[in-house]
Amino acid sequence: MSGEEIVLIQRLKQGDEKAFEQIFRRYQKRVYNVAYRMTGNRETAEDMTQEVFLRLFQKIHKFKGKSSFSTWLYRLTVNLCLDHLRKRNAHPTGSLEDIDEKALIYERTPEDDAILRERREAIQRIISSLPDKMRAIIILREIEGLSYKEIAEAMSCSMGRVKSLLHEARMELKRRMERNKGEL
Secondary structure, three states: OOHHHHHHHHHHHOOOHHHHHHHHHHHHHHHHHHHHHHHOOHHHHHHHHHHHHHHHHHHHHHOOOOOOHHHHHHHHHHHHHHHHHHHHOOOOOOOOOOOOOOOOOOOOOHHHHHHHHHHHHHHHHHHHHOOHHHHHHHHHHHHOOOOHHHHHHHHOOOHHHHHHHHHHHHHHHHHHHHHOHHHO
């Protein structure tokens, strides 16, 4: 954690609204992306993002600095999304608009864009069909790029459990992708 972040967190713990605004601007997109990938719905992701930051403001005093602030915030986000999904028993669909397109080094045609969009949507549907914990771990590792340690902290489990669950999630994702080859 940077010195600037430590100061921001201390100011936030003292109720400084400007510190809250700075933290919100710094982390809003990351929180929204996790919430969107977990729920598959833009409006729900926006609601979850607002809820995460409301909870952050209410619970910042519980942050002790044992993990990085971003990991703590991911944990808060994942837990709220899992709670929401449990309550709704949702199996959302959506699109993967934020997948990096840098791999395409040639000039794309409208047909290429349509194919890419269809693939993203198919992949998002498959990810969204995974059980909640598998979906969360795939999102945190493969999309957000968190380390095993960060995922363990975010999901409140051991690194061994993270590795095991990630392996299971990857295998299930692979099975589901093979079943849906026609869409990909």
